Amino acid sequence: MVQTAPYGTWTSPITPETVATSSIVFDDVLVDPITSVVYHIEERPDEDGRSVIVNTAEGRDVTPSGFNAADAVNEYGGAAAVVYGGIAYFSNLTDGRVYSVKDEEGSEPSPVSPEDPNQQYRYANFAVHPVQTNLIASILEYHPDENPQNVVTTLCVIDTATATRTGLVEGADFYAAPVFNPSGTKIAWQEWYQPDMPFEGGLVYVADVSIEDGAIVLSNTTYVAGEKLEISAGYPLWISDTALLYTSDYTPGSSLRFQNPFIYSTDTGSSRAALATPIAQDFAEPAWYFGLYPYALLGDGSYGAFTAFQDGRNILYVLDLTKSSDPVQIVDFPFVVAQHLKQEGPDATTFVFTASLNNQPGGVLQCSLGAAPSFVPTYVYLKSSSAQPVDDSYISIPQPLTLYNDGDPNPIYAILYLPKNPDFEGPTGEKPPCITGVHGGPTSMSTQAMDLKKLYFTSRGFAWLDVNYRGSSGYGRDYIELLAGNWGILDNQDCENAVTMVDEQQGLVDSNRAAVRGGSAGGFTTLCSTTTASNNTYYKAATSAYGGISDLKLLAEKTEKFELQYMYKLLGGSPDEIPDVYTARSPYYNVLDSSGQPQMTIPLLMLQGKEDPIVPEEQAIIFLAKIKVEAPDEKLSYHFYDGEGHGWKQASTIEDALKREHRWYLENLLL
Known part of the structure; x- marks a missing residue:
């Protein structure tokens, strides 16, 4: 029998343990071009979050315990392995070296990159030369000291027969996607320069390849596509020895700025659109990770x-x-x-x-x-x-929404998940409390993929609203660039307005019982909601997870090179150029209002990894300390996780963080 109970108080079989262990995250899919065997890389939360290469058809681990097939190039990593001729080559996150391992039961990995006792080198995005197969092109990231902004990124070649490394391409700030043509006579890659991200000013190049004295030598390096600050080209892949496929957000003769496919011919030295007519759809996502x-x-x-x-x-x-x-x-x-x-x-x-x-x-x-x-x-x-399967009757189906504010031609895109539980219904006339999900990036997007974490809450009677605010990806470059100079403003406005519109226009959520939560850049938006937002009393609870950016000036000093100058674009300049903006939008400097009175009134839960290289734990530490001094009556809860970085990997952390967040909403939303 269906019970009537207040929203948010329902019981559910979807437990924290279910969330932590019943959903497998896949980092990559690999295909051996010689054997056509398929492999994948999967994360193991119950093994301290390590990533494992698996022979997909046989369900057999290729990398044994003690090895973590992942990398931290650009801190986000990706494309940590390649398989060729029955041998997997992978970056081992534990020590940073590259290893090879045969796809055979009981095979043990052997290092194929040079010794690195100080762990100053990182590798990713491998390409095996199709003729001289002991030579592997790779991104090489060199860390000369502890300052992450001093890293030097190049393309290199690893000789797996001698465990040596030689340089291949240098001079750009960042590299990605080295790919050989089928005969091994040419190579293509993407590179970009600060202040660009790969999805803002990525450039594609090709070069001729020759093998001299057992080493790869490049000549005739040729520009293919892309333009600094203006046009992004990426995801190169050879169709044949002379034809290269890639995507770009610029089509000559068109005003559309969406990632569409193009084909470059090395015979003619020119590109053509693969589409007869440009399409206002992105055929590629921003490359936050390698290999997507x-x-x-x-x-x-x-x-x-x-x-x-x-x-x-x-x-x-x-x-x-x-x-x-x-x-x-x-x-x-x-x-x-x-x-x-x-x-x-x-x-x-x-x-x-x-x-x-x-x-x-x-x-x-x-x-x-x-x-x-x-x-x-x-x-x-x-x-x-x-x-293990989830009963269909507990799965809340996402409802994509396109919302418009009066007078604003740019929509807000949102995804609504309503409460769903076969054993419960809410009281007549009551609307469910709403958890507002803010994605990271901020040039990223919330997808409509089934997420057990969201189902954990919706099966207990909460509504969940993901907001793809102005600046999110998936809707073209013009939409992404709306956030330039407006980070900490438009994202907050759009999240609040989305909740209000879903309540007032559709009556589906209770905007008077709304929480805001986010990780990474979404954590910054969350903290802004409690301090710098024009309506900093809108929400009744807030949760910042692995991304509690509180001091933008400090972040500019300590964050990694990959995103440093991207932040300048989002805020409108560097700290030296616009110091007042950095102060005005930093939660740390706005615990008090202009009259010196505490303005933080939203109960705040902060969860932080102690080993986060992107948003260091110092951001959370100084913010919490300042709140305790300047706003001692502020309701706070916080926890720091050992061994966790930018995102939860370990099952124990996933479970604990979810339990803490759930308790926080029970205490502060169900009033």
């Missing part, structure tokens, strides 16, 4: 499978690459998020990818496409992302 390839070749490269963003989710196209053509959309593509697309071996007409659904677990998928013109797909689960 949004497309895969099919067959001999005459066709390609491409993901794109439409209405806040991924859709799938098939595109004829032999000419500029109109793409064929795959009907009823069920996966709201699709990443890490890889062709399943040379000339394969199938591809593999990581995928998420909005109503069931996703996983590692294989897609086979039928014949033209409809390309009817067949999907096979190679590995599910769920260790």
Whole structure:
């Protein structure tokens, strides 16, 4: 029998333990181009958060206990491994070295990069030379001292036969995506320079490759696409020895600024649009991590499978690459998020990818496409992302919303999850309390993928509203750039306005019982909601997780090189150029109002990793100390986690953080 009980008080079988251990996070999918065997990298929260390379078909670990197949290049990492000829090469996060391991039961990894006793070098994004297979191109990140802003990034070559390293390309601030053509006679890569991020001014280059005395030598380095500050090009992949596929947010003759695919010919030295007509959809996401390839070749490269963003989710196209053509959309593509697309071996007409659904677990998928013109797909689960199923009756289906403020032509995009539990209903006339989710980045986006953490709350009678505020990705470059100079303002305004509109226009949530929570850049927005926001009493509770940016000036001194000058764009300049802005938007300097009275009245929960290199724990420590002095009556709770960085990896942390957050809302929302 269905019970009537106040929203937020319901009981649910989705426990913190369920959230921590029943959903597998996949870091990458790998395909051996020689054997066509598929592998994936999965995170293991119950093994201290280490990442493991797994032979997907056999379900067998390739990397044994004690090894962590992950990297921290640009601090965010990604693309930590490659498999070639039955051997996996991977970056080991534990000591920073690159190892090789045979895909055989009981095989032990061996180091193939030079010794690094001081752990000054990091590697990622590997490409095996297809002829001289002992030579692997890699991103190399050198840390000369403890200041993360002094890192030097280059492209290098690792000789796995001698465990030595030589330089390949240098001079840019950052590099990504080195890829050889099929014969190994050419290489392509992406590079970019401060103050750009890869999705703002990424440049693609190609060069000729020769092997001299067993080493790779480059010549005829040639610019392909991209422009500093203005145009982003990225995700290069060779279709053939002379044709290079990539994406760019600029199409000549068009005012649209969306990532669309292009093809560069080394024979003609020019590019052409792969699409007959530009499409107002992003065919690639911002490269916060390495290896997030949004497309895969099919067959001999005459066709390609491409993901794109439409209405806040991924859709799938098939595109004829032999000419500029109109793409064929795959009907009823069920996966709201699709990443890490890889062709399943040379000339394969199938591809593999990581995928998420909005109503069931996703996983590692294989897609086979039928014949033209409809390309009817067949999907096979190679590995599910769920260790145990969740009853459908507890799954709240996301409702994407497009919201408009009066007089503002730019919409706010949001995703609403309503309470759902087969055993309970709310009292007549009561609206559910609302948890407002703020994504990180801030140039990122909240997806519609099923998330057990959100279901934990919705199955207990809370509503959850994710807000893709102005500046979020997935809606074109013009929308991203709305946040430039406005970080800490528009994100706060849009989150508050979204909750209000969903309440006043649709009556679906109780805006008088709303909480705000976020991690990374979302943690900054959360702290601003309690201090610098124009209406800093809007929410009734706040939770900042692994991203409690409180002092922007201090962050500019201590954060990593990758995002340092990106922050300048978001705020409108450097601390030296606009010191007043850094003060005005820093929660640390705004615990008191202009009259010297405490203005923090929102109960605040702060959760922080002690080893966070992106938002150091010092940000939380100084903010908490200042609150205790200047606003001693402020309701506070906080916890610092050993061994955790920028995001929770360990099962014990995931469980504890969720329990603390839940208690916080019970204490402060259910009034």
